[in-house]
Each structure stands twice: as C-alpha cells, then as structure tokens.
Amino acid sequence: MKHLLSSGDLSLAEANSILDLADQMQQVQSRQVKKLPVLRGRTIVNVFFEDSTRTRTSFEIAGKWLSADTINVSARGSSVSKGESLRDTMLTLDSMGVDAFVIRHPSSGAAHQVANWVRAGVVNAGDGQHEHPTQSLLDALAIRQHFRKLGQDGWAGKRIAIVGDLLHSRVVRSNVLLQRTLGAQIVLVAPPTLLPTGVETWGVEVTTDFDQVVADIDIAMMLRVQTERMTGGFFPTEREYADAYGLTLERLNRLKPGAAICHPGPMNRGMEIASEAADAANSLVLDQVAAGVAVRMSVLYHVLGGASEGIPL
Amino acid sequence: MTSILITGARKVDGIAGDLFIRDGVFTDPAQAIGTLERIDADGLMVLPGLVDLHTHLRQPGREDAETIATGTLAAARGGFTCVHAMANTDPVTDTAEAAEWIAQVGIEEGHAQVVPVGAVSKGLKGEELAELGMMARSLAKVRVFSDDGKCVADSMLMRRALSYVSSFDGVIAQHSQDPRLAGPTACCHESELSGRLGLPGWPAQAESVIVARDVQLAELANSRLHVCHVSTAESVDVIRWAKARGIQVTAEATPHHLLLDTNLVAGYDTTFKVNPPLRTTEHLEAIRDALADGTIDAVATDHAPHAPQDKDHPFDVALPGMLGLEYALGVVIEVMVNTGRMDWPTLTKRMSHTPAQIGQVHGQGRPITIGEPANLVLIDPAARTTIDKNTSKSRSRNNPYHGLDLPDPVVATIWAGRVTYRR
Numbered sequence: 068m069k070h071l072l073s074s075g076d077l078s079l080a081e082a083n084s085i086l087d088l089a090d091q092m093q094q095v096q097s098r099q100v101k102k103l104p105v106l107r108g109r110t111i112v113n114v115f116f117e118d119s120t121r122t123r124t125s126f127e128i129a130g131k132w133l134s135a136d137t138i139n140v141s142a143r144g145s146s147v148s149k150g151e152s153l154r155d156t157m158l159t160l161d162s163m164g165v166d167a168f169v170i171r172h173p174s175s176g177a178a179h180q181v182a183n184w185v186r187a188g189v190v191n192a193g194d195g196q197h198e199h200p201t202q203s204l205l206d207a208l209a210i211r212q213h214f215r216k217l218g219q220d221g222w223a224g225k226r227i228a229i230v231g232d233l234l235h236s237r238v239v240r241s242n243v244l245l246q247r248t249l250g251a252q253i254v255l256v257a258p259p260t261l262l263p264t265g266v267e268t269w270g271v272e273v274t275t276d277f278d279q280v281v282a283d284i285d286i287a288m289m290l291r292v293q294t295e296r297m298t299g300g301f302f303p304t305e306r307e308y309a310d311a312y313g314l315t316l317e318r319l320n321r322l323k324p325g326a327a328i329c330h331p332g333p334m335n336r337g338m339e340i341a342s343e344a345a346d347a348a349n350s351l352v353l354d355q356v357a358a359g360v361a362v363r364m365s366v367l368y369h370v371l372g373g374a375s376e377g378i379p380l
Numbered sequence: 381m382t383s384i385l386i387t388g389a390r391k392v393d394g395i396a397g398d399l400f401i402r403d404g405v406f407t408d409p410a411q412a413i414g415t416l417e418r419i420d421a422d423g424l425m426v427l428p429g430l431v432d433l434h435t436h437l438r439q440p441g442r443e444d445a446e447t448i449a450t451g452t453l454a455a456a457r458g459g460f461t462c463v464h465a466m467a468n469t470d471p472v473t474d475t476a477e478a479a480e481w482i483a484q485v486g487i488e489e490g491h492a493q494v495v496p497v498g499a500v501s502k503g504l505k506g507e508e509l510a511e512l513g514m515m516a517r518s519l520a521k522v523r524v525f526s527d528d529g530k531c532v533a534d535s536m537l538m539r540r541a542l543s544y545v546s547s548f549d550g551v552i553a554q555h556s557q558d559p560r561l562a563g564p565t566a567c568c569h570e571s572e573l574s575g576r577l578g579l580p581g582w583p584a585q586a587e588s589v590i591v592a593r594d595v596q597l598a599e600l601a602n603s604r605l606h607v608c609h610v611s612t613a614e615s616v617d618v619i620r621w622a623k624a625r626g627i628q629v630t631a632e633a634t635p636h637h638l639l640l641d642t643n644l645v646a647g648y649d650t651t652f653k654v655n656p657p658l659r660t661t662e663h664l665e666a667i668r669d670a671l672a673d674g675t676i677d678a679v680a681t682d683h684a685p686h687a688p689q690d691k692d693h694p695f696d697v698a699l700p701g702m703l704g705l706e707y708a709l710g711v712v713i714e715v716m717v718n719t720g721r722m723d724w725p726t727l728t729k730r731m732s733h734t735p736a737q738i739g740q741v742h743g744q745g746r747p748i749t750i751g752e753p754a755n756l757v758l759i760d761p762a763a764r765t766t767i768d769k770n771t772s773k774s775r776s777r778n779n780p781y782h783g784l785d786l787p788d789p790v791v792a793t794i795w796a797g798r799v800t801y802r803r
C-alpha cells in the first residue's frame with residue numbers, strides 16, 4: 068500500500084489486515100517499553116495545514132513507537148495572493164528524503180493532489196470536507212473490540228447510525244465507505260439542510276427522523292456540530308438541533324442494550340450528545356482515542372513496511 | 381501592405397472561387413496583377429474571421445500568464461480576428477484612459493483586433509458605476525461592459541447600469557452567479573459528485589436566478605443584456621422565455637461548457653476548475669440544443685490563462701479558468717457540426733456575425749464580398765490532431781483539451797488583409 072488517501076481504496080482484506088495488526092499494536096500500548104524497531108531509520112513528516120492536536124499527536128506517537136523519525140510541520144493554508152503553492156511546499160519537503168507524509172489540510176482533495184506530486188507515501192489525515200480514513204479505521208477498531216467483548220464477532224447484521232452534520236463532515240464519507248466494505252448496515256441521520264447533495268446515491272439508508280431509528284441500531288455515531296454551522300443558518304437554534312438530533316437522555320434510554328456510542332470528538336456536550344450518553348458504560352469515546360494510536364501505527368506500517376507478515380512484536 | 385490572392389477557397393454556401401485582398405479590403409480578383417502573395421486554398425473553406433466576446437488577455441498586471449501579444453497570437457491560431465479583452469486586469473479597465481491604453485497596445489502589438497470591455501463598477505467592486513459613458517466616447521469606443529469574474533449582484537446597481545448604457549447602445553455582459561448561493565469557495569457543480577468529493581457546491585440555480593432577475597431588469601430598463609458563459613439548462617429556459625417575450629437579451633456559451641463534463645474534476649486536477657463550473661451531460665445537451673436553435677447566440681471562449689503558481693493549489697483555492705482561443709472552432713465543429721446539429725452558415729453566425737453585432741464591432745463579422753474588410757480564416761474541416769498543451773501560442777498551459785483528439789481546422793488567418801497565422 069503506497070498511500071492511504073480514501074477509505075474507499077481499501078479492499079476488505081486490506082481493511083481487515085490494518086485492523087488485525089492494530090489489535091496487535093494495541094497490546095504494545097500496555098507495555099512499559101512501547102517502542103518497536105520496525106520503522107527505524109524511516110522519516111515521517113506530519114504536515115498540518117490545519118490545527119488538530121488530537122490527530123497530530125496520535126500520528127506522532129504512532130510514528131515514534133515504531134521507531135520512525137517523526138517531524139511535525141505546521142504550515143499555513145495556502146493562498147493564491149501570498150506564500151508558496153501547495154505543490155512547491157510539498158516538493159520542497161519531499162526533496163529532503165522523506166519516506167511518508169501525513170497530511171491534514173482544510174481543502175478537500177489536497178492529499179490526493181500531493182500524492183500525485185511527491186515521491187513519498189501519503190497518508191490522508193483529513194482533507195477538507197472529504198475524507199478522514201484513519202478516523203474511520205479507528206472507529207471500526209473500537210467498535211469491533213466492543214462487540215468482541217460482548218461475544219459478538221463480525222459486522223453482518225450490525226446497523227450503524229451516523230448522526231449530525233453530514234454535509235461538512237469528512238468523518239461520515241470515510242465511515243460510509245469503510246463500513247460498507249466491512250459489511251455493516253448504515254443509516255444516515257441529519258436535518259435536510261445538512262445532507263450532502265446526492266446522498267441518495269450512496270447506497271445507504273437516509274432519514275431526517277432520528278427517533279424512527281434510534282431503538283433499532285447497534286452503533287450511534289454522533290458527529291460534532293462545528294461552531295460556524297451553528298450560526299450558518301443550517302438550523303434555527305442549538306436547542307432545536309439537540310431536540311431533534313441530539314443523543315439525549317431519552318434517546319439514550321431507547322438504545323438497544325449493548326449498543327455502542329461513538330463520537331470523534333471534541334464533543335459539544337448538551338448539544339449533539341448529552342453528558343449521560345458521553346459518559347455511559349457503552350460509550351466508546353475514549354476507546355476511540357486509544358484505538359487511534361494503534362490504527363495509525365498499523366497504517367504507517369502498511370504504507371512504509373509492507374504486509375503484516377513477520378513483524379517482530 | 382502586400383496584396384494576397386487566395387485561390388479555390390469554398391465559402392459556407394458551397395461556392396468556390398478566388399479572393400483578392402488589397403489594402404485590407406476584398407477586391408475584384410480581376411485586378412490581381414503585379415506583386416502579390418498567393419495562397420492555394422483548393423479544398424479549403426473560408427469563413428469570416430471569428431470574433432470572441434470573452435477573452436482574458438491578462439495585460440496589464442499578469443504578463444507572466446498572458447500578454448496582449450501572446451493572447452492575440454493564440455487568437456489568430458484559433459481563427460479569430462477580433463477579441464474582447466475582459467476588464468478584470470490590474471488595474472481594472474474602468475476608465476477611458478485604461479481602455480484606450482489596451483486598444484493602443486492591441487494596435488501596436490496585437491495579432492487580432494483588441495476591443496476593450498469596460499468594467500460595470502469601479503474596481504469591479506459592485507458598488508458604484510464606472511465611467512461607462514466616457515469609456516463609450518473614448519477612442520476605444522467601448523460598447524460591452526462587464527464585471528466578469530464577479531457578478532453585478534446588487535439589483536439596483538444592475539438596473540442603473542442597464543439603464544445608463546441604453547443611451548449609447550451599450551450592453552451589460554453579466555457573469556451570473558448569486559454570491560450567496562455560490563460563494564467564493566464554490567468550485568464544483570453541485571451534484572452527487574460535489575457531495576462525494578466534499579467540494580463546495582455551485583448549484584445550477586445560482587446562475588439561473590440571476591439570469592431570471594436580469595432579463596426582467598433589462599425589460600424594465602429597456603436595455604440590452606448579454607449573459608456570459610451560460611452553463612445550465614435552467615438558464616437556457618429563462619433566456620428562451622425572455623426572447624419569446626421580446627426582451628433584448630443575448631447569450632454566449634463557451635467551448636468547454638459544450639464539450640467537457642463535471643466528472644473531469646474527480647481527480648482534483650485544477651486544470652478543470654472553471655467558473656461557472658463544468659456541469660453534467662444533461663446541462664451540456666441543453667447548451668448544445670440552445671446554441672443550435674439560437675437561444676444561445678454566440679460561442680465565446682472565456683479564454684482564461686493562468687500561471688502554474690496560481691493553479692498548483694488545493695482545488696477550492698486555485699484560480700478558476702482555462703484556455704480556449706486555439707481550440708474553440710475545433711470543439712464547435714466536433715460537438716455541433718460533425719454531429720449534424722449545426723450547419724456551416726449557422727456556425728459562422730454564432731462565431732463571427734452575431735458576436736460582432738453584440739459587441740457593435742462594425743468592421744468584423746462581415747460577409748466575404750468585394751468592398752468588405754478582409755478578415756477571414758481558411759479551414760480544413762477534416763483536419764484533426766491530438767492536442768498538445770506545449771505547442772500552444774498562449775503563454776499559459778492550463779489547457780483542458782490536452783491529450784484529446786479534436787478537429788484542428790485552422791490553416792490560415794487574415795486580419796485586415798494581414799496574415800496573422802499560417803500553418
């Protein structure tokens with residue numbers, strides 16, 4: 068695997084290979100000495116054109132635990148009027164002998180463009196409103212581990228509701244692509260103003276009525292509502308949004324027993340998710356974060372190291 | 381000036397004969413004696429020189445992307461003898477002096493007639509009218525006014541502009557884009573594709589609601605509206621309605637909105653970023669039908685050269701626009717003539733006679749008859765080539781046709797009796 072740009076590029080075998088290795092990597096997290104020598108001498112540059120403490124730290128730790136040399140670059144988003152082009156920025160870094168780039172960019176498609184320009188491997192750590200493949204992989208890992216603990220294996224019959232700002236979310240696109248490959252049933256829930264154009268062609272169930280589906284799902288994935296959307300006229304008030312689309316205490320009580328609650332963070336408690344739901348026993352919010360490091364170790368290994376056979380754990 | 385004798389060229393009515401040009405004017409071939417240049421046009425067609433209503437020449441301000449000299453060289457290569465230089469240069473063409481400067485450089489360095497387009501509003505800011513009358517009365521004789529690149533969004537300013545230019549038979553060429561429905565980041569036709577790619581959508585209705593408003597304002601002001609780069613079926617419907625009502629509206633379509641569809645942006649290649657964006661095939665079909673039946677009056681290139689550093693950005697940040705002058709005729713032949721949608725006389729209207737009338741350029745778009753100015757293009761309608769962006773006469777390389785097999789008809793272009801291009 069040369070790049071990881073889209074969850075849609077992953078075959079079922081590749082997705083399972085990443086998740087299986089991530090399971091093994093996660094065991095390393097509980098050791099006192101966490102470093103593995105597998106990417107020794109390799110250089111990974113995290114280029115973040117947009118702030119993201121959580122994702123950047125997760126990738127940085129993942130790289131370090133694999134013994135790679137990890138460097139963080141905070142770059143300003145490009146503008147035509149001043150500064151250098153994205154292409155020049157990336158070719159400059161590429162010329163320093165980088166093995167892989169981890170790229171976060173506020174513009175959709177940026178990671179794809181970079182992959183066409185540079186020699187190094189590229190991992191998409193979130194591009195605009197497009198995709199965030201490692202987020203979908205860590206969601207899948209946390210969900211898979213949750214259901215395995217309950218003695219349930221496999222995705223067949225699992226129904227996942229993804230609720231919230233689907234229009235501007237890169238998390239939803241990657242999750243739809245990955246969950247479909249894994250075999251889950253997907254239902255998307257949002258007010259009409261926050262549904263992406265053409266969502267009816269995605270081959271998933273779509274509803275504007277959360278209450279209609281809440282009692283019949285195995286996973287409730289609540290998406291963050293960005294502050295700028297709250298004032299953008301997409302819905303009247305925060306109160307009205309929470310009333311129709313929040314995982315409120317009432318809706319929490321209607322979830323099936325054992326149903327998992329996910330949120331990519333950071334959460335707006337009291338808006339898209341009530342505190343009772345965020346802190347519930349079956350909330351995977353912190354498990355998702357823990358799974359994030361393991362998944363990113365696995366992804367970096369797949370991009371830089373090849374297949375998972377023969378890895379000295 | 382050398383006299384030119386063209387032998388054997390066939391006009392669009394199918395009749396072949398000799399053409400003699402002396403002192404920039406078609407003259408009786410019986411007078412072709414003495415020193416003259418001969419062009420053997422046996423088997424070739426002759427069309428009146430093409431007229432482009434919508435060209436970005438980038439001079440003054442961005443001479444690294446294009447100049448009046450290189451842009452008009454590309455025009456000549458494409459069979460054009462006249463181009464309208466859009467006003468969004470730096471400085472903006474919003475005064476008589478700025479317009480006269482462009483016209484003068486065109487005379488000194490151009491390979492085609494350069495007709496300046498004046499800005500509608502000062503600095504293209506959309507706030508107050510530019511000196512429309514002084515531009516009209518200047519040596520540049522500006523008749524077409526446009527804030528192209530930006531929409532005159534303010535309804536009252538648009539009404540006043542339409543009203544004001546009616547006194548000198550000017551025309552407002554509108555870039556129809558509702559700035560709220562399609563904001564500054566909008567860059568992909570709003571569709572299943574924009575939803576999947578996560579690119580900010582540019583809905584078809586952001587164009588047609590402005591067209592619907594403007595045709596009614598043109599009726600109110602009893603003035604002339606020209607709709608730039610029509611890209612949607614909805615806009616076509618509105619224009620058809622307005623024409624039936626007798627409103628003075630004309631419209632243009634670009635070669636790229638006739639040939640290229642939105643799926644080309646799927647790889648985030650900014651060469652295919654253009655404003656308005658490439659649309660779906662349903663819209664393309666509507667534009668082709670409208671060009672055939674005359675609802676759309678003219679083909680205009682929206683030739684928009686850009687330097688690499690303005691394209692090598694993320695898709696939503698890169699500048700919109702693509703080259704067009706050299707390929708327009710080939711695209712129209714491929715899409716309209718080779719498919720049987722349009723005959724040669726109609727093509728000549730859409731690419732020469734009508735744009736000249738819309739722009740009030742009196743020496744262009746004239747018939748090829750004795751006594752008329754010698755503006756012509758000799759074409760081989762069957763010639764084809766695989767487009768190579770590196771052979772372009774333009775200074776820029778943002779060529780969306782690179783690698784496509786298309787008609788490459790232009791054999792020679794003559795502007796005012798001067799050979800400006802010869803294969």
